[in-house]
Amino acid sequence: MLQVSFIREHRDLVVERLAKRNLDATQMVDEAIQLDEERRAIQTELDNTLAESNSLSKEIGMLFKSGDVDKANALKTKTTDLKESSKSLSEQLATTSNALNELLYKIPNIPHESVPNGTSDEDNEEIFKEGAIPKLHDNALPHWELAKKYDIIDFELGNKIAGAGFPVYKNKGARLQRALIAYFLDKNTEAGYTEYQLPHLVNEASGFGTGQLPDKEGQMYHVTEDNLYLIPTAEVPGTNIFRDVILDQSELPVTITGYTPCFRREAGSYGAHVRGLNRLHQFDKVEIIRVEHPDNSYNAFNGMIEHVKTILNELKLPYRILKLCGGDVTFASALTYDFEVFSTAQDRWLEISSVSNFETFQANRLKLRFKNNEGKKELAHTLNGSSLALPRVLAGILENYQTEKGIKIPDVLIPYTGFSIID
RNA sequence: GGAGAAAUGGCAGAGUGGUCGAAUGCGGCAGUCUUGAAAACUGUUGAGGGUCACACCUCCGGGGGUUCGAAUCCCUCUUUCUCCGCCA
Missing domain, CATH: 1.10.287.40 (Serine-tRNA synthetase, tRNA binding domain)
Structure with a gap:
């Protein structure tokens, strides 16, 4: 606001x-x-x-x-x-x-001056690209086929238990999920973020604080009996830590990271674009959140971009960074960069991270302030980003690392998985 | 889920109808003293609105009510604690 x-x-x-x-x-x-x-x-x-x-x-x-x-x-x-x-x-x-x-x-947030004009995701500006797109063998498969072939994700079983969009990970697939979560959290804590485990359900005030309520109510699952909402992202419980809080300037920046499942109703389209892991009702994500002094927030934003880049470089996945245009930047954000990983077998880019600076837009709703060095209270800036969203990273790994003999595991993950190939 | 008790400033804790935005203690900040620090002493120290600045207004868990007047009385919701039950 x-x-x-x-x-x-x-x-x-x-x-x-x-x-x-x-x-x-x-x-x-x-x-x-x-x-x-x-x-x-x-x-x-x-x-x-x-x-x-x-x-x-x-x-x-x-x-x-x-x-x-x-x-x-x-x-x-x-x-x-x-x-x-x-x-x-x-x-x-x-x-x-x-x-x-x-x-x-x-009234949505006012975009940063550098935000390019445009009406849709087609007008987003590619500002960075890294990693070679691997040349796959002739029998390369999309990840949902791979998941079946190696018996690591069972979509039908999830369908039986809950419904479409609730996959069941098993065997090495489950272990790989756990490895990714641990790896991401380790990278984030090494970079100075404090690890949190947050509630997966939030009350109305929290939904309001980060802007999901009142307007985007349909995006969240609502537990009506207790009037709680399943979180669509860790941003909601994570940022609401600071609702009605007055920090001292010396406490800034505050940096936190947390793993949570994320729940999204998004009754969207059907077909290839939402197949497999591309779009789910429940998925896992590790999030980073920062509360910054206004003078430093764009500096911090760049730091977050660099941080996410480091992770993707280590995973050796081909990716690009897009600066979202005015037509695509979300309601509360002033500046957003999306990371997309190339999904080779599907021949398309998949969004795996979105890093945003909300400036004072969320802080004003949250009443998140800090006492500056003159003793005056000022709204802080909030930022967040995914580091990273699991399913599409997983899709990227499965597709890009597939060989005739099986799916290789990126080197940095082997200490976490305990195996180097899924076969 | 049942029974009882409670919710006051950063924390602890007084205040049961009239200068109470709120005693007192601790903590924080500033000063005196000291080479420096500690101790001691003195002062200061909640939030929001409003104003050039004052004035002024609002806030004692949330909402509603009684009254000329409420932190204080009534209703209601929420939360916390204790005991019992259930339980990973």
Whole structure:
């Protein structure tokens, strides 16, 4: 959520930047400014009314104490009007504030100035590419065929137990999953991130804090009886650690990492693009989250990109980095880079990580602040990224590392798997 | 799941209708003293709105109510603790 004060002071900039999202926000922005003015005017009037009523009450108290009951009772009647007007003013205030907030929830984050214009993922800018695409043998298979051939993932079984999109990993497939999780967490903690194990269900306030609620409710599984939501990403419980928190500047940056399963309803399309591990209702992911001083957040962002690159280089997977265009950058993000790994047998790129700087957009909802060196409170910047999402990394490994004899395991993973080939 | 108790500032903990945004202690910060540190002493120390700055307003788990006036009384929800039951 953008800060109204920022919108008020940078009206033109906000409209101009939101245009990158192909959104004409002029009307929303002006309405927000208008509502904010109304809100403050009502607030002032209400404050004055309450001030008057407070001082009368005090006076009445004094009069009772001194035994001047008649005078006190006379004053009591005076307060009736004040009560009525303060009641109606409070109602007006609530109405206006709600209207303002409803509006603010709908305004997406303003993209960073470097975000390219564009309308869809086709306009994303490839900014980096690494790793040779392997030349596969003639009988190369897509990962879902490999999974069957080597009996490491059972999609039908998952279908029986839960439904489509809930694969069962088994044998060396299960072990490889565990290896990847451990490897990613080790890489992250070596880089200074503190490891957390977080709840997999969150309450409404948390869903709201990171922006999944109220609008993107359909994306999450909702446990209605307890009003809890299954997390779509560790970002939700991880970032909500800092809801309503005031840090000291010296505590920044805060860096955390955590492994969680992720649950997504996304009743999406069917066909080859969602086959196998490409798109699931439940998948595993290791996430990195940072809370940064605003002056350092883009520096930190670059550091996260480098960090994810290191992991992919070690896994020796062919990948590229895309800078998302205005049309593709998510609602809460100011700048997002996506990592995609090349899935050789499918001949397509698969998104395996998304690193974003939300600037103050989440912090404003979360009320995540820090006390700066002058002792003033400022909103912090939040960032997060996947390092990494498991299924597509797994798909990438299976497809790119397949040989006639079996699927080789990337060297860095062998200490974690305890085997060097799936055959 | 059943019974009981509780929820106050960073923490501990007073306050049961009238200058209470809240005693006191600890912690934090600043100062005095000291070569420096500790101790001791003095001062300071919650959040949000509002203002150029003051003033002023709101907040004592959340929501609602009673009253001229509520941290304090009533209703309700949530959470925590203790005991019992169940249990990885």
